Amino acid sequence: MSRGEGLSPYFTVTLRGRCRLHELLSHLYVLIPVLDNEKHYWVGDDEVDKLLRHGEGWLAQHPERELIAHRYLKHRRSLAAKAIERLMEEESPELETTEEAAREEEAIVEAPLSLNAQRLGTVLAVLRESGARRVVDLGCGEGKLLSLLLDDRRFERIVGMDVSSRSLDIAADRLRLERLPPHQRERIQLLHGSLLYRDKRLEGFDAACAVEVIEHLDPPRLAAFERVVFEFARPQTVIITTPNREYNVKWETLPAGQFRHRDHRFEWIRAEFQAWASAVAERFGYSVRFLPVGPEDPATGSPTQMGVFGLKND
Ligand code: SAH
Numbered sequence: 001m002s003r004g005e006g007l008s009p010y011f012t013v014t015l016r017g018r019c020r021l022h023e024l025l026s027h028l029y030v031l032i033p034v035l036d037n038e039k040h041y042w043v044g045d046d047e048v049d050k051l052l053r054h055g056e057g058w059l060a061q062h063p064e065r066e067l068i069a070h071r072y073l074k075h076r077r078s079l080a081a082k083a084i085e086r087l088m089e090e091e092s093p094e095l096e097t098t099e100e101a102a103r104e105e106e107a108i109v110e111a112p113l114s115l116n117a118q119r120l121g122t123v124l125a126v127l128r129e130s131g132a133r134r135v136v137d138l139g140c141g142e143g144k145l146l147s148l149l150l151d152d153r154r155f156e157r158i159v160g161m162d163v164s165s166r167s168l169d170i171a172a173d174r175l176r177l178e179r180l181p182p183h184q185r186e187r188i189q190l191l192h193g194s195l196l197y198r199d200k201r202l203e204g205f206d207a208a209c210a211v212e213v214i215e216h217l218d219p220p221r222l223a224a225f226e227r228v229v230f231e232f233a234r235p236q237t238v239i240i241t242t243p244n245r246e247y248n249v250k251w252e253t254l255p256a257g258q259f260r261h262r263d264h265r266f267e268w269i270r271a272e273f274q275a276w277a278s279a280v281a282e283r284f285g286y287s288v289r290f291l292p293v294g295p296e297d298p299a300t301g302s303p304t305q306m307g308v309f310g311l312k313n314d
Contacts, residue, residue: 011035026055030059048073052086055068116144119241120145120211122293122306123306124148126308127155127209127237130236132205135158135207138202139213140161140171143174144174150187150188159201161195195225198232199233202232207237208233209238210229211241219265222276230280230284235311237308237310238286239306242267243267243305244269247294249300270305277309281309285311285312286312290305290307
């Protein structure tokens with residue numbers, strides 16, 4: 001590279017090499033703004049995608065990749081960090097699985113398995129057994145179940161719905177929605193909405209779950225939820241879990257008479273949940289069976305109760 005006449009900011013550059021024109025152009029596309037160190041338009045998230053697309057096959061191994069990312073993204077530190085992180089991931093695809101393994105191990109070491117993990121495991125097992133391919137998670141929260149569903153290819157269409165947009169943002173992060181390859185990205189969708197209003201987007205699923213959601217609804221609103229799920233969305237299978245109040249005495253840290261969470265509007269004993277679920281099943285043409293989740297105690301039952309509803313085909 002040689003500088004032109006005088007103190008001009010322009011350079012005369014000679015490039016030598018044998019490569020495909022397409023590769024050369026990709027390099028230039030990235031390196032010209034890097035050498036120029038000036039970008040005259042707004043640098044947003046999609047610039048990270050552009051950088052990675054044009055840097056495919058060479059940038060990850062480039063000795064100056066940090067500098068390149070930093071300059072290309074116009075010194076936006078967070079974007080450059082994002083780009084580098086993604087480059088590293090693309091370089092070592094097993095990174096994610098390692099993370100997962102670590103998380104699983106954590107759960108195993110944390111004996112007994114956390115109630116939350118047991119609950120999600122049971123929901124997943126019931127979903128698999130039901131043969132469902134299209135699943136909607138009602139009140140999906142931060143997307144833990146969605147992430148398990150995404151890991152299992154048999155689930156072709158996965159939708160999470162929640163009334164809290166903050167929870168949905170966290171779910172999108174947890175699921176790395178923005179980074180999923182297209183064949184994964186098209187399997188999953190997050191919806192912002194309330195389970196108290198009829199919603200066409202909830203129709204056409206094989207199964208719906210509401211995991212630890214009903215106890216967050218005001219009792220007078222429960223009837224609306226029932227119609228939304230069992231009358232309008234009407235999937236073949238519905239899985240509902242809720243705390244079993246009888247088990248609360250087993251938690252020494254929980255003061256007597258108190259709910260497990262301050263946003264819980266009620267916590268039912270087994271007889272209450274079973275009476276509610278049976279009445280709902282009867283009214284809407286479903287059958288229902290009950291499954292324990294978590295360690296079962298002869299006196300109190302298990303900490304979580306689960307109702308599995310199956311649409312009666314008549
Ligand atoms: N299913 C998740 C979250 C349970 S917490 C899990 O098991 O981890 C209860 C969730 O229900 C919260 O995310 C809350 O925002 C959501 N929720 C409460 N009322 C709702 C409503 N009317 N419509 C949709 N979601 C609701």
